[in-house]
Amino acid sequence: METINLEDLFEAKLAKNEMIEPKDWMPENYRKHLIRQISQHAHSEIVGMLPEGNWITRAPSLRAKLILLAKVQDEGGHGLYLYTAAESLGITREEMLDALLTGKAKYSSIFNYPTLSWADVGAIGWLVDGAAIMNQVMLQRSSYGPYSRAMVRICKEESFHQRQGYEIMTQLSFGTSEQKEMAQDALNRWWYPTLMMFGPPDVESPNSENAIKWRIKRETNDQLRQRFINQTAIQVEYLGLVAPDKNLKWNEKKQGYDYSDPDWNEFKSVIKGNGICNKDRLLSRNNSHKNGEWVREAAIAFGKKQEQESKAA
Numbered sequence: 001m002e003t004i005n006l007e008d009l010f011e012a013k014l015a016k017n018e019m020i021e022p023k024d025w026m027p028e029n030y031r032k033h034l035i036r037q038i039s040q041h042a043h044s045e046i047v048g049m050l051p052e053g054n055w056i057t058r059a060p061s062l063r064a065k066l067i068l069l070a071k072v073q074d075e076g077g078h079g080l081y082l083y084t085a086a087e088s089l090g091i092t093r094e095e096m097l098d099a100l101l102t103g104k105a106k107y108s109s110i111f112n113y114p115t116l117s118w119a120d121v122g123a124i125g126w127l128v129d130g131a132a133i134m135n136q137v138m139l140q141r142s143s144y145g146p147y148s149r150a151m152v153r154i155c156k157e158e159s160f161h162q163r164q165g166y167e168i169m170t171q172l173s174f175g176t177s178e179q180k181e182m183a184q185d186a187l188n189r190w191w192y193p194t195l196m197m198f199g200p201p202d203v204e205s206p207n208s209e210n211a212i213k214w215r216i217k218r219e220t221n222d223q224l225r226q227r228f229i230n231q232t233a234i235q236v237e238y239l240g241l242v243a244p245d246k247n248l249k250w251n252e253k254k255q256g257y258d259y260s261d262p263d264w265n266e267f268k269s270v271i272k273g274n275g276i277c278n279k280d281r282l283l284s285r286n287n288s289h290k291n292g293e294w295v296r297e298a299a300i301a302f303g304k305k306q307e308q309e310s311k312a313a
């Protein structure tokens, strides 16, 4: 009788662009890689609620407040889809949250920068959500089914977020000179941290080789960063703003923009926990977790009561 090699089956599925599903056999390192990436991604969504949540009470109009409130709620939902996708790989929600709350887990470096003005809310939607979409559109074709499907929904919502941010930037850039200055200041502060979101340069990215081999990522950090710059440089120009990079220039030969690298030492320092807001973000998450304890207890008690009632019926 012919024996089926599970690893060959896994490789054959990848080669045919088929999805790997939770009950399929998968190499242990593939599972670990996904748990690492998806849980970090989930943490980024949840921590990402904080910088903008900070502006909900100060939004300049009721319309702006409603939109921002919905956006921040969306990010919470994204975190939940992603935690659920990671749970399907055999890690518990408690383990992931514990890693976040004790500072062991990484989340996106971008959320360790402060939001100083309303223009920062615009810059986050435009640049940060724009960069997240650039990455996540690729992740819709990721090889792990639950991750890929979560991305489809997330990308739809992120597109609204990007437009919300660009609308704010448009209003400010074509507004009074003070408003335009505010937009320029936000662009100056968010440009390089946004470029860092794509991760270290390919030559310094320890995880990219496996991620590409296993089709978890379809494009590399540098490829996505370049595409983001090509798209965004034109928008900067349209807004009448100036990117804080004197080397940003169209290069006909490579059919893309030349640009300066962000300060990779700053990036390393931020992901080690030394960014401007790292401590504050962790403290906020820990406080929210403590304050939410009664909600979790009530939900568990309600679940138990329903279970007892359905058994008794």
Ligand code: 3HC
Pocket (backbone or CB within 6 Å): 036, 037, 040, 041, 042, 044, 045, 048, 075, 106, 107, 108, 109, 110, 128, 129, 132, 135, 196, 197, 198, 199, 200, 204, 205, 206, 207, 208, 211, 217, 221, 271
């Ligand atoms: N911030 C924090 N850590 C980062 C980082 C960043 N911007 N970029 C890379 N790193 C970390 C990696 O997690 C890895 O750490 P580890 O090995 O200890 O886990 C290390 O730096 C080396 O980086 P690699 O390039 O080798 O690692 P990855 O292949 O994991 O690439 C990534 C980095 C591009 C972040 C990739 O993990 C990825 O595509 N992740 C999924 C998308 C994601 O997490 N996006 C978060 C953006 S925010 C968001 O979506 C919220 C939205 O509302 C705006």
